Amino acid sequence: MRILVCIKQVPDSTVRVKVGADGKSVATDGITWAISPYDEYAMELALERKDADPSTVVSVVTVGPSRSRDALRQALAMGADDATLVTGAAAEAAGGIALGSALATVVREIGPDVVLVGRQASDDEQGLVGAALAHALGWPLLTNVERWTGDEIWRATEGGHEVWKATGPAVLSVQRSEKEPRYPSLPGIMKAKKKEIPEKDLASLDGGAAPSPSVVAMEPPPARGGGKIFKEGDVKQHAAAIAKALRDEAKVL
Amino acid sequence: MNVLVIVEKKDGEPRRVSLEIAAKAEELGTVTAVDVGGDRLDPGAAASALAERAKAADLVLVGATPFGRDLAARLAAALGRVYASEVADLEAEGDGLVAVRTMYAGKVRATVRLPLPAVASVRANAFPLPEGGAPPKTETVHAGGAQKGVEFVRFEAAKESGGRVPLTEARAIVSAGRGLKGPENWKMIEELADVLGAAIGASRAVTDAGWRPNEEQVGQTGKTVTPDLYVALGISGAIQHLAGMSGSKVIVAVNKDPDADIFKIADYGVVGDLFEFVPAFTEELKKVKKGA
Ligand SMILES: Cc1cc2nc3c(=O)[nH]c(=O)nc-3n(C[C@H](O)[C@H](O)[C@H](O)COP(=O)(O)OP(=O)(O)OC[C@H]3O[C@@H](n4cnc5c(N)ncnc54)[C@H](O)[C@@H]3O)c2cc1C
């Protein structure tokens, strides 16, 4: 079996993101980059298939600026077999639908049986690329995938889990893996360093023009804090005071 | 503008978020409301069934429930439309719309322009529910079966979530972290949640440890929630947890560590032992709710 995992490089989850000078993008200086969290889960699910059957080939692809090569290197170090970087002037600004069609071209070239994406990229938080890719390929899409054994695909739904089965190629959008995504091993890192990462020009893929939302302004979320914090004294009395305040002051009861 | 509102039903009733967006849609233009019939719907099949209707609309609005988000992205992809997910505000502007949504794991609030035609999924509690307003008249679109290429095998119900409001739509949430010490201590959390009519949330430390089901996780890799009241008990306030809940209207935090980051975003906080706080708080809330 061949699995392709689509990953995106995003600011690491611990980075304190700041709005840039233009007021409509984030300041990228000093940012530590990482694989988007849900894509790490997708990597883990793919690598578990490979653990179960070593003949499985796990490929990764990203569309992004040249720094995205580090995310691919990380994925190789985790255990992926090969990686493809799709880059070019439009790579950073491409919208979800255009990315879906561009990735579909890569899928046709690589020929995987299953494609994994993350539930959403932690930068744009759209959750669109998987749907766009599945549509461009004419493949079914299962979302919120949380477990993937040989023939069972588990989806998290409200109130429980749905178990599905794919009868042909499919796109799976991953919500989590049971195990934490693995860390690269030392031999993995050494091996990854030696691997070639071929590059493709985004403009040469069938991305096409697709409309997408344009950001007109960005700001930090409304400031919070300055709350009433009871630092000492009788906890039970504070509980009473807060219960009353929720009704009379905050009016949320 | 022609607005298509997709109403999601739960136990036969329209979900609150669907009513919220239907009311908002009335402000924006001429509304058509449809609901998709069928139990345990496949969002792929639902998207196919709705595509023709959606094509005729300038704007398609769907509540950002797990089902709704999935459906909305598929409709946008199938019709090649501008899409914005988890919108927290929406206004007409010129010949398009402007929407407010969070990006970068909740660390940025972005205003985005959506040229029409567009599709948006909208967060619960983004728009008020008009008092006494009649629910929209909906036409049912039938969406049976599944997408081609996949087959539904079975459903496994989660034991723990019985009867509570879904997290993403809850007006109140009681959320607990590693400070609870073990799964056996959730009885008092449930009692508190019962008094508040609240959903139960958890930190990832708790879901990872298997103390609570994954679907209760709040945060960057869990649910994003926007209740009126969020009570955080024994949660340190890691940046990834805050990503999912700092949009709550009022936050109450209890932690024995005075330096816990959760206090930086709390409206009310107690530095102290949650095992002492929770039973007392539950009793006080009962009194206060009775009008004391
Ligand atoms: C990529 C990534 C994604 C992540 N996504 C999420 C996510 O979606 N959601 C999430 O929650 N986390 C997420 N995390 C994990 C996050 O970083 C924290 O590890 C986690 O939130 C900690 O959970 P906690 O607050 O319950 O535990 P801890 O940090 O261990 O905090 C427990 C708190 O309980 C307090 N306490 C202990 N005993 C008592 C008592 N008797 N009374 C009162 N207070 C007490 C302690 O003072 C402490 O502050 C993510 C991490 C990464 C790297």
Ligand SMILES: Nc1ncnc2c1ncn2[C@@H]1O[C@H](COP(=O)(O)O)[C@@H](O)[C@H]1O
């Ligand atoms: N530039 C990209 N390159 C490769 N995969 C991507 C890219 N952007 C998004 N994806 C994949 O699509 C998922 C959803 O992204 P999004 O629709 O942007 O929220 C991500 O988790 C990735 O798996």
